[in-house]
Amino acid sequence: MKEVLPTWDLAALYGDLAAWERDAAQIRPLTEKFAAYRGRLAESPAVLREAIEAQDAASRLTAKVYTYAHLLSDEDTSNNPNRARVDKLDALLASLSELEAWFEPEFMRIPEDKMKAFLDSPELAFYRRSIEELLRDKPHTLSEPEERILGTLSDVLGSSANTFELLNDADLSFGSVRDGGGKLVKLTHGSYRRLMEDADRKVRRTAFKKLYRRYKEFRNTFASTLDGEIKNHAASAKIRKYPSCLAAALSDDNVPEQVYTNLIDTVHAKLDRFYPYMELRRKMMALEKLDMYDIYNPLLPAASGRYPFARAEELVKAALAPLGEEYLRDLDRAFKERWIDAPERRGKRSGAYSSGCFDSYPYLLLNYNSTLDDVFTLAHELGHSMHSFYSHRAQQYHYAGYRIFVAEVASTTNEILLSEYLLRQAETKEQRAYLYGHLLDEIRGTIYRQTMFAEFELALHRKAEAGVPLSADELTADYYALNKLYYGDAVEADPLIGLEWARIPHFYYDFYVYKYATGMSAALVLAGNLLSGDPAKREAYLDFLRAGDSKDVLDIMKDAGVDLSTPAPVAAALDYFGETVKKLERELGL
Numbered sequence: 001m002k003e004v005l006p007t008w009d010l011a012a013l014y015g016d017l018a019a020w021e022r023d024a025a026q027i028r029p030l031t032e033k034f035a036a037y038r039g040r041l042a043e044s045p046a047v048l049r050e051a052i053e054a055q056d057a058a059s060r061l062t063a064k065v066y067t068y069a070h071l072l073s074d075e076d077t078s079n080n081p082n083r084a085r086v087d088k089l090d091a092l093l094a095s096l097s098e099l100e101a102w103f104e105p106e107f108m109r110i111p112e113d114k115m116k117a118f119l120d121s122p123e124l125a126f127y128r129r130s131i132e133e134l135l136r137d138k139p140h141t142l143s144e145p146e147e148r149i150l151g152t153l154s155d156v157l158g159s160s161a162n163t164f165e166l167l168n169d170a171d172l173s174f175g176s177v178r179d180g181g182g183k184l185v186k187l188t189h190g191s192y193r194r195l196m197e198d199a200d201r202k203v204r205r206t207a208f209k210k211l212y213r214r215y216k217e218f219r220n221t222f223a224s225t226l227d228g229e230i231k232n233h234a235a236s237a238k239i240r241k242y243p244s245c246l247a248a249a250l251s252d253d254n255v256p257e258q259v260y261t262n263l264i265d266t267v268h269a270k271l272d273r274f275y276p277y278m279e280l281r282r283k284m285m286a287l288e289k290l291d292m293y294d295i296y297n298p299l300l301p302a303a304s305g306r307y308p309f310a311r312a313e314e315l316v317k318a319a320l321a322p323l324g325e326e327y328l329r330d331l332d333r334a335f336k337e338r339w340i341d342a343p344e345r346r347g348k349r350s351g352a353y354s355s356g357c358f359d360s361y362p363y364l365l366l367n368y369n370s371t372l373d374d375v376f377t378l379a380h381e382l383g384h385s386m387h388s389f390y391s392h393r394a395q396q397y398h399y400a401g402y403r404i405f406v407a408e409v410a411s412t413t414n415e416i417l418l419s420e421y422l423l424r425q426a427e428t429k430e431q432r433a434y435l436y437g438h439l440l441d442e443i444r445g446t447i448y449r450q451t452m453f454a455e456f457e458l459a460l461h462r463k464a465e466a467g468v469p470l471s472a473d474e475l476t477a478d479y480y481a482l483n484k485l486y487y488g489d490a491v492e493a494d495p496l497i498g499l500e501w502a503r504i505p506h507f508y509y510d511f512y513v514y515k516y517a518t519g520m521s522a523a524l525v526l527a528g529n530l531l532s533g534d535p536a537k538r539e540a541y542l543d544f545l546r547a548g549d550s551k552d553v554l555d556i557m558k559d560a561g562v563d564l565s566t567p568a569p570v571a572a573a574l575d576y577f578g579e580t581v582k583k584l585e586r587e588l589g590l
């Protein structure tokens with residue numbers, strides 16, 4: 001009998017479209033109410049407070065209206081009225097941005113002595129953290145006319161990144177490749193990933209060569225778009241008087257540069273934990289040398305068996321037991337209150353996510369297909385949702401949203417706990433080997449690969465700061481050398497891998513990818529803390545889930561038990577990787 005998969009209960013958010021329409025109609029008046037404070041911020045602490053509260057009221061309702069529209073649209077992306085609702089809302093929000101843009105410049109103009117008194121006033125005590133955060137930007141804010149000029153130029157300054165996106169996602173085509181089953185497959189960014197997992201080496205090599213030869217043809221254009229975007233970062237950092245591009249990018253989260261450089265240095269120091277994994281792969285594939293198209297194909301048969309949703313629920317709950325009874329009770333609400341939309345359906349958005357707002361459940365969208373990977377995805381997305389659930393419950397709206405820097409920590413911790421649980425339960429060598437391999441690939445992709453990107457990105461920015469132009473040949477040579485350093489002697493890469501820089505959109509995101517690596521390192525340490533059974537460590541972890549944005553991200557992590565200002569967490573994560581490689585070697589008798 002086919003299992004009936006759970007669907008989410010959006011009616012808990014809005015009973016019907018009429019109720020949604022009523023709220024949607026309130027967005028403009030609420031935004032206007034906030035805009036009415038224009039010119040008044042400096043009047044008194046009470047007025048500034050009211051303005052902040054008016055802004056929060058507008059954004060809170062907007063998030064609620066938006067959440068419903070986009071969840072409904074993702075249920076069936078081919079449904080035109082749903083799509084139209086999202087588009088109409090986007091247009092409304094764009095038209096309202098003028099009504100909000102005044103706040104920051106006016107806030108910055110409040111004289112310093114007055115601001116000092118404001119900060120000490122009881123009216124603004126709750127908002128002190130936000131205000132201080134805005135004030136951190138003050139030395140980097142220009143005069144009003146200068147800011148207006150930059151605002152006018154912002155589209156122009158972003159044009160390199162736009163051109164990259166259009167070329168990479170729309171204009172560039174890669175032809176077709178025959179997959180292992182003999183089927184002709186159109187080569188796209190999505191199919192390339194799948195083709196890299198094909199068991200047939202010839203298929204993988206053909207796809208690899210075809211893709212990168214195309215990038216090679218366009219290398220000068222890609223070098224120019226990347227150069228343009230990095231120069232944009234460098235110019236903006238200089239204009240705003242930051243000591244470097246890195247300092248400018250990290251200032252948002254108040255993260256010191258050493259967190260970034262520690263990450264790179266620690267990964268370098270621990271590459272000897274990674275090389276044995278490549279050597280193991282080489283042996284398992286019985287190759288003289290690996291190439292870069294021999295890294296993603298699964299070597300171990302997926303643990304056999306199907307996982308009905310009910311079984312997945314059981315496994316995830318058992319795996320998350322180290323989080324304690326209260327967590328498990330709250331986790332159960334995800335299933336009882338119907339936060340989850342599990343079935344694959346025609347027209348439904350692909351993939352998986354956790355999404356919601358302060359006034360909704362932290363919903364989960366899945367495309368559940370009963371594989372072990374799907375069980376991991378459920379654990380992962382529940383990690384996000386429970387993080388939202390606790391932050392929303394513990395914090396007031398103003399500080400309830402957590403930042404990207406910590407966003408993948410709870411989800412990854414859940415995945416590691418699931419992995420450890422399944423390993424304890426595994427009865428055969430094959431099952432254990434598969435689980436070790438799964439874990440190693442996650443850490444390889446999230447810590448080693450993202451750190452390699454982070455290192456390349458830093459080098460690009462340093463060149464731009466020194467006024468050195470980025471040429472295609474130099475980018476390719478530098479990338480090839482870095483790839484060689486990271487993958488070691490078991491790999492002898494096709495020179496075409498040097499072109500990989502051309503296709504990575506993250507190099508346009510201004511120091512973003514390092515957060516994946518620090519996040520997973522933190523998660524590995526925290527999962528270890530939870531498994532130790534120490535109640536104080538568990539409480540510290542739950543406090544992290546409740547923290548939202550009430551403290552700086554590094555403080556949140558430190559209080560949870562991970563001090564990312566030191567190399568220790570990354571080092572511990574990579575040692576864990578090294579140990580796991582040894583365990584896998586033992587299981588395989590290699």
Ligand SMILES: [Zn+2]
Binds near residue numbers: 380384
């Ligand atoms: Zn995630």
